[in-house]
Amino acid sequence: MIDEIDALCPKRNNLPQHKLDLVNTFLSCLDGPFSHPSTFVIGTTNKISDIDEAIRRPGRIDREIEIPVPDTTTRKEILRSIFNNNNVSEAWMTDDKKLDQIVTSCSGFVATDLLLLVRKGIDYSIENSCAFSHEILLNLAHKIYPSALKELIIEIPNVNWSSIIGYDEIKQKLKEAVEWPILYKSLFAKYSLKPSSGILLYGPPGNSKTTMAKCIATESSMNFISIKGPEIFSMWVGESERKLREIFSKARKFSPSIIFIDEIDSIGKSRGFSDSSSSSMVESRILSQLLNEMDGLSENDCLIVIGATNKPTDLDSALLRPGRFDNLIYVPLPDDETRKKIFIHNNMSPTDVLIKKTKGYSGAELFLCFKELRMEELRQELKGQSQNVEDSKTKFIRILNKIKPRTSDEVISYFDKFVDQFGLNY
Structure with missing residues (x-):
């Protein structure tokens, strides 16, 4: 009985000599005088793809039994x-x-x-x-978290929809795309509705795209596998594709699951941007693997892929076809009504002046302004100064003059053009 047999017989590509000798010796033992009808070898592993193919040939360890995740x-x-x-x-x-x-x-x-x-x-x-x-x-x-997913999961804070202020239409759209196919499976079948395989959240940075993905996972009790696009890249040929393949394989086994790919533009870049460099060749192979994985999804997999990007036009058009990321959701800057709710949430009356002055600010930038306001009040208290020297609204306006919005008109125009081309979708 050999536990973790993958450590004893890893794939021989790029192995140091001493490990290569160990693998060869073990293979000789399976073939040579040590093999006997009364001797039976059992190996266990949770990384079968890491095992050298030679050990799985007929006459060696040629019987494979998968122990699935319990239903x-x-x-x-x-x-x-x-x-x-x-x-x-x-x-x-x-x-x-x-x-x-x-x-x-x-x-x-x-x-x-x-x-x-x-x-x-x-x-x-x-x-x-x-x-x-x-x-x-x-x-x-x-x-x-399921123990077999711990290596893939980035710990999720205890967030729910109340953690996100405003964006009610987007929240509803996500519920319909992710929760409804699970809650109302029979109704989806009745109306011949096929659940979405992929959702793309796009928009300026700092507007809760990542938090929205985490919220829908929490609210729907789905396993949440979070990866950043750049983390997939590897210098070794085939390693990046293997990583992506394993992520989808585990997500299927532990369904219902959400695979969240942040900065998806880094692995789904349009092939029109590619050149002949080695990095571009890796990008092309990863994109092909991602397309294959998404094409292989079925309704029974209970798996949905959510991507987030600030650069939607960089994505390859093949990703945006029906059956892949066909549910495009624009997450814009907070509108007037949302900014009013943010002020109320932070115990400040939303005057017309404040609403006008905060136009163009992202949610993250507004919360940074409120953080700076609280820090100023803390400094005053530590110095023993009265809080009534300057009221909070005056302080906040002064802070707005120091912390400027970073989303330019050109960026807004960029997203408006993308919305015109692909639609708002909520």
Whole structure:
């Protein structure tokens, strides 16, 4: 029994000599005098693509058995077994509806993840002197990531739609594209509606595109795999494509999932921009791999890809075809109504003067202004000065003169032209 056999027999490309000798020796052992009918070799791995192909040839380790991620029925059986093994018995544990709620919120969990969930739930009930309820497990389930996805997931803050001020039309559009196909699967089938495979969020920087993607993952209880486009690149031939292939493979196994690709323009750049350099060849191969992965998505995968970019015109037109990123959502600068809500959220009355002066500011820039306002008030308090020397609105206007909006009219015009070409989509 050889655990993590991928470490013993990695692919021999670019291996140092001592590791190459080890792989060759092991292959000789499988073929040579050490092989015997009464000897049986079992290897385990969670990185089968890293194993040298020679070990998987007939006559060596030629029988492969994939142990899949437990489905909802299996997760329920595992959960019941864990309750029994830990001598936990509550009335609600016989209620199938409550158990279904728990296992549905645990998509992608394997047995060890479910065991961790139950143990954390028991610890919580002991520490807080309360009954071990299914509500405890539901709350904890959102704080535990599937162990096999930890290497891919960037930890998501506990965000929900209330974390984003305004943008109600965009929020609704995202709900319809991501949540509705899961919640109303039978209705989608009735009306022959195919769920979107890809959503592109585009617009000026600093307007919550990334936070929106995280919110929809949180609200829909989907696994969230977040990557930045530049992180995919590798100097080794084929490595970038392999990374992308593995990401999609894991997302399918742990569905329902969202793959969020920030700065997608870095890996989806138009082939019209390419030249003959090695970096352009890598970009072209990555784009081809991304197109293949998106074409391979089916309704049963319960997987959606969300891309975010500030440079939508840099994207290859093939990405924007139906069946790929066909749901284009423009995330503009905050309008007057949204800026009013931001002022109210920050406990300041939104006067006409303030609304007029903040036109052209991104959400991030406005919150930076409010942060600077709070810092000024803190400095005054530490110096023992009265807060009434200058009112908050006057201070804020003074801060606006120091912190200028960075989204120029040319940038706004750039996005307006893209909207004219492809539509607003909300």
